[in-house]
Amino acid sequence: MSEEAAATLPPVVGQLKDRFGPAVIRVSTFRDNVRVLVAADRLIDMLSYLKAEAGFAFLAELGGVDYLGYPGRSEGARFEVHYVLLNQETHERLVVKVGVDDPDPILPSVVSLWAGADWMEREVFDMYGIRFEGHPDLRRILMPDEFTSFPLRKDYPLRGRGERHNFPRITRDES
Amino acid sequence: MAVTRNGGGAISGASRPVLTNRPGAGLPATKGGIEVPENVILTTVDSVVSAARKFSLWPMPFATACCGIELMAVGASRFDIARFGAEVMRFSPRQCDLLIVAGRVAMKMLPVLQRIWLQMPEPKWSISMGACASTGGVFDTYAVVQGVDRFIPIDVYIPGCPPRPEQILRALMDMQAKIQAGGSVFGTGLPELAEREKMLAEKRNLPVGLATARERGDEGRFGYKSPGGDALLGADETR
Ligand code: SF4
Secondary structure (H helix, E strand, O other), rough: HHHHHOOOOOHHHHHHHHHHHHHEEEEEEEEEHHHHEEEEHHHHHHHHHHHHOOOOOEEEEEEEEEEOOOOOOOOOOOEEEEEEEEOOOOOOEEEEEEEEEEOEEEEEOOOOOOOOOHHHHHHHHHHHHHHEEEOOOOOOOOOOOOOOOOOOOOOOOOOOOOOOOOOOOHHHHHH | OOOOOOOOOOOOOOOOOOOOOOOOOOOEEEOOOEEEEOOOOOHHHHHHHHHHHHOOOEEEEEOOOOOHHHHHHHOOOOOHHHHHHHOOOOOHHHHOOEEEEOOOEOOOOOHHHHHHHHHOOOOOEEEEEEHHHOOOOOOOOOOOOOOHOOOOOOOOOOOOOOOOOOHHHHHHHHHHHHHHHHHHOOOOOHHHHHHHHHHHHHHHHOOOOOOHHHOOOOOOOOOOOOOOOOOOOOOHHHO
């Protein structure tokens, strides 16, 4: 990141760097987004701090990404989970990202901080198989319960593995 | 006292002639040689029952997506499905005899669709409306069933995305023609489907996907033979 871009960063980024030091792995911007990549073991600390002390009390979005085979990406974890926070006083937004890797992606749940994260974490689990430790009810939310794959993983074929046609046929004689 | 054309005044019960006001008009006679009076039509019970059924279809609108909106338009005054006697949309399958699958069916929804079909009383018919219900349409993904006819019997298909209301009315008329042609009092569907379903039932025991692939033979996903074969889709994906 260039010097002048650093100069335009919101003050909260400096506060995070001071407070969390090396746990702030990378800060980047895209248009007016500010993204902070944090180490997984300090994730809850950082989100609690942002919520309680820095004014970013509103979790606007929680989502996942699978970077498997992503062009131009040679390092970093396979999955990333991002938390889009909103400061309702200043209307600033901040994206906190955390990487998590195969084969057993596990992250701490933020349901204790924001109850609204409940279904969003279930969706990330449903689509990517990232498990959230401490989630009260981590079940599939969109796919049927008997589904065994995680469909938004990049190594899962778009057309599935035949699950969509795994049903009995009903013929005229039987109905 | 009025004199009838039959020339009789008081008619005795035993010699009562056939009532017709056009003697010698060449009216049809029954097998026994009895002339049929005017305004009486000879037909079969099957045919009468079919005619009654075809003009009082009660649709079950299984509207899962955008096609459902077009189906609503057909029910409204401009297109007015009531002209065909099918305006009584019922939202309980127990009261319906025409299933209209309007929209894409996700794999989570298919067991529901099958259950609704099983809950409908005989005689019953089904229309697959739109590209999605018939083939999966543009939604060729892991979660969308590529044609509901893989899992329930379908009588009439409507192409289009979405089909125009006129197409739906056309399908309804086709449905009526089929009911008239193929219906019987005991009403167990259309005979021309029986053969196909027998074939499907034979394939029941094959592994998932294989049955459909065999049934297609060397056709590609879109139902015609592509000159160099269907290169893009592997056996795994076509199912
Ligand atoms: S066929 Fe077109 S209009 Fe109908 S459900 Fe599919 S996408 Fe919607």
